[in-house]
Amino acid sequence: MRRLNMDWNAAGRNRLMQLNELDEFRNEAYEKAKIYKERTKRWHDKNLSRKEFQPGQQVLLFNSRSKLFPGKLKSRWSGPYTEVTVFPYGSLELKNRNNETFKVNCQRVKPYLGDPIDQAKSIILLKPL
Structure with missing residues (x-):
């Protein structure tokens, strides 16, 4: 049916x-x-903010590996470093104080506007020795 x-x-x-x-x-x-x-x-x-860098400019480098070390107040920016070369597509060649050069991504740096950092004075101990 x-x-x-x-x-x-x-x-x-x-x-x-x-x-x-x-x-x-x-x-x-x-x-x-x-x-x-x-x-x-x-x-x-x-x-998105565009960053323009010129050779000879001083920059600070973001240290993403500082998460491994404890300390909330520790700065994750190191430097200053001097720019040697600006490559296309957002990469830079930086020079440290020992004149060693290395390449980094442009997103990991920001312009440095201050005086040179004295590492001995920047360490503040919160506990007495």
Whole structure:
């Protein structure tokens, strides 16, 4: 009885409509994700500060490995270092006090605006010896 009442053509058309709707939903989700990514990239680029460095300028270097050593008040910036070369695509060649050179990513440095740091005076002991 069930086979006699089933219309195969109508069922086929209904299935094609469902597949087309599924493709439309997928395309719409793709377009919305693309718009969201464009807006997020625009917002990120707007809030990004560009750093311009020239050779001979002094900079401070961010030490990401200082997380291994305890001490909340310890500064994570070391230096100052002198820039030797500015490479394209955000890399720098720095020179330390011993005239040793090394390359770093531009995102790990910031311009140094102060006087030379005296390491002996910058250490403050909180416990008496």
